[in-house]
Amino acid sequence: MESIRSMKDGASYTLLKDTENEQANQLVQSYYKKPKEVLVLVDSRDYEQIERFTDYSFSKNEEKILLESEDLPIYRRSKIADYWVFDRLTKKLQRVSEQKIQEPLLSPDGKKVAYVFQRNIYIKDLINERTRQLTFDGNYETLNGITDWVYEEEFGFVRAFDWSLDSKQLVYMRFDESKVPIFSMDIYGSDLYQFPYMFRYPKAGEENSTVELFVVNLDTNQKSKVLFGDEKPVYIPRIKFGGGQNSLIIQTINRHQNHLKLWRWDTQKKSLKLVLEEKDDAYVSIHDNLKFLEDNSFLWTSERNGFNHIYHYEQNGKLIRRLTKGPWEVTSLYLINPKLKELYYQSVEDGSTERRVYAVKLNGKGKRLIQGSKGTNGASFSADGSYYIHSFSDEQTPPRFSLYQTKNNRLLNLILDNKGLKDKIDEFGFSDREFSTVTINGEQLNTWMIKPVDFDPSKEYPLLLFQYSGPGSQQVANRWGDQRLLWHKMLANQGYIVACVDGRGTGFKGAAFKKVTYLNLVKYESLDQIAAAQYFGNLSFVDKDRIGIWGWSFGGHMAAHCLLTGNDVFSMAIAVAPVTNWRFYDTIYTERFMRTPQENPQGYDLNSPLNYVDQLQGKFLIIHGSADDNVHVQNTMRMVEALIQEDKQFEWMIYPDKNHGIFGGYTRKHLYTKMTNFIYNNL
Structure with a gap:
């Protein structure tokens, strides 16, 4: 269902559909009123060079379809792939480039496609099939049209260019990485010698890339730089054409990330106008909730009044009105229905879970x-808002998708109910999560607990706490679980109680609750997990001498820190891919919550498990992938060395050439088997 795209007619949608053997697939079109009637737009079986499509997009006029195949991942979001353009009128398919390329984007008029190859931007004319190179300085220090590692990871985007609405201009970002330090990690592979994989990674307090914005007139090839005057923006987290003729919208934010500015650059007059500002004592979050209306007014979400809500502004940035309010958060901004003049959104008004x-x-x-x-209710609306596909899941219900007519909110059709999945899971006889709240350190914290299916309240059970705890995150939510939750339920049926608590710093309970951890990441989060473990330990059915904790990434940092600083509470911990000192992590994420190590050395060092290894008393397992480009294995190596020099015994596992996700082949099965056995033997 992730491949659904609404067509601009508002009456139909498209999606990728597997063929009978699931090797190939088709791009099909269906109508909301008659979803069982399917029109095949493109079938991968018709082309020898394409096994299956992995993604697709339309030109604005929907005459061309950009098709992706044979994609190869680079980092979390970036990839290279083969791309093809299908002409719906002529049924002609043409390849964009003979090489694998990055981030192609069709022009709004469907006559061209821009893309990046080896850090330079190219434009292919789909009519004469000629390709021209737009930039020439892309190299190991310079990127054009795609983001560097830290922008990709922390601002969540790779494509750093956009077409103007009339297809006559292209804006792009240029990254100069020359002053960004290089990080190197060995790739062991299967050859006689390993090789060093090197990339530029700015750790907290270090130099970032210098970023510039250019607008190219494609008729004249004239390139102009966007000038910010006396402003010196450190980060440019969003760019897009919109909001009027010759209007380029730019978001900038300072290095502390507590002062965001929304600008309009007039590409014809080459003038800059400040439209909106957001300031905060801690930090301002970057989002994708900027939406323009037909009159070029726009919608925007902000936490300025303590909770994330929707605001409507005139084109010039003057506030028209606040559209939502209350002690709850808007979580998604969907679509504006121009006929009904309605805005559709998702929120936690009925409770943060x-x-x-x-x-x-x-x-x-x-x-x-x-x-x-x-x-958990969600919606995917048709282009004009007339219809929507409702998604729903909860603890007992796997994702279910239903088609509705919006105006009368009338159910038209059940698309998918995953009943077969539900029946299969039920065969294992797992217990459901029990949701509740607990009062910890003066706060009402959301929690869930899984008990053995044959739970006996007169017995004492060992307890395993799971958490992530990162800023704005959420683990306690009433939705269908993933494979990790099934593992937790399996452990429960082996005689363990598994629980999870979202402590201070997590999301969807207001800005004050989330930002209380500012400058001291894992301090209050750890205090809450330790206090929660003490609370659970006082329950009659929990063995307070057998309480463990585990987590991955931020949660791994937390597990290690809690085991050491809460050594009278926790008897065991598993830390997977943990940060062990925020000095080792990247600028954008870390400084958003901690400022730089030069400004806040105590915040970094007092909240690093490296500085508490002498307090290890319980059993400790630390796991990492050697090719983790995100949380470098350096974190684990430094932790291991510190433990050794304190003569502390522990267990550890390194997965060769695996990244932050630690998967591939039997890797994930091996990892969970390793953790399962460690829990059986030590908790």
Whole structure:
């Protein structure tokens, strides 16, 4: 269902559909009113050079389809792949480039496609099939049109260029990485010698890339630089054409990430206008909730009043009105229905562990509940808002997709209910999670608990705490679980109680709750997990001498820190791919919450498990992938060395050439077997 795209007619949608043997697939079109009637737009079996499509997109006029195949990942979001353009009128398929390329984007008029190859931007004319190179300085220090590692990871995007609405201009970002330090990690592979994989990675307090913005007139080839005057923006986390003729919208933010500015650059007059500002004592979060209306006014979300809500602004940045308010957060901004003048959004108004879908008029009135069943409700609307596909899941219900007509909120069709998955899971006889809240350190914290299916309240059970705990994150939510949750339920049926607590710093309970951890990452989070473990340990059915904790990434940092600083509470911990000192992590993420090590040395060092290894008393397993480009294995190596020099015994596992996800082949099975056996033997 992730491949669904609504067509601009508002009456139909497209999606990728597997063929019978699941080797090939088709891009098909269906109508909301008649979803069983399927029109095949493109079939990968018709082309020898394409086994299956991995992604697709349309030109704005929907005459061309950009098709992706044979993609190869680079980092978390970036990839190279083969790309093809299918002409819906002529049925002709042409390859964009003979090489694997990055981030192709069709022009709005469907006549060209821009892409990146080896850090330079190219434009292919789809009519005469000629390709021209737009930039020439891309190399190991310079990127054009794609982001560097830290932007990709922390600002969440790779494509760093955009077409103007009339297809006559292209804006792109140029990254100069020359002053960014190089990180190297060995790739062991299968050859006689390993080789060093090197890439530029700015650790906290170090130099970032210098970023510039250029606009190219494609008729004249004239290139102009976007000038910020006396402004010297450190980061440019978003760019897009929109909001009027010759209007380029740019977001900039300072290095502390507590002062965001929204600009409009007039590409014809070459003038800059400040539209909106966001300031915060801690930090301002980057989002994708900027949406323009037909009159070029726009919607925006902000936490400025303590909770994330929707605001409507005029084109010049003057506030028209606030559309939502209350002690709850808007979690998704979907779409504006121009006929009904309604805005559709998702929020946690019914509780931070739940998700509901609402509508509100642009005049701020007429709010109505669209989907409000207990659990996690979501929606994918047609282009004009006339229809939507409702997604729903909860603890007992796997993802279910249903088609609705929006105006009367009328159910038209059940698309997918995953009943077979539900029946299969039920065969294992797992217990459900029990959701509740606990009062810890003066706060009401969300929690879930899984008990053995044959739970006996007169017995004492060992307890395993799972958590992630990162800023704005959430693990306690009423939704269908993943494979990790099934593992937790398996452990419960082996005689363990498994619990999870979202402590201070996690999301969807307001800015104050989330930002209390500012400058001291893992301090308050650890205090909450330790106190939660003490609370659970006082329950009659929990063995307080057998309490463990585990987590991955930020959660791995937390597991290690809690085991050491809460050594009278926790008897065991597993840390997977942990940060062990924030000095080792990247600039954008770390400094957002901690500022730089030069400004806040105590915040970095007092919250590093490296400095508490002498306090290890319990059993400790640390796991890492040797090719983790995100949280470098350096973190684990430094931890291991510190433990050795304190003469502390522990267990560890390194997965060769595996990244932060630690997967591939039997790797993930091996990892969970390793953790399972460690728990059986030590908890």
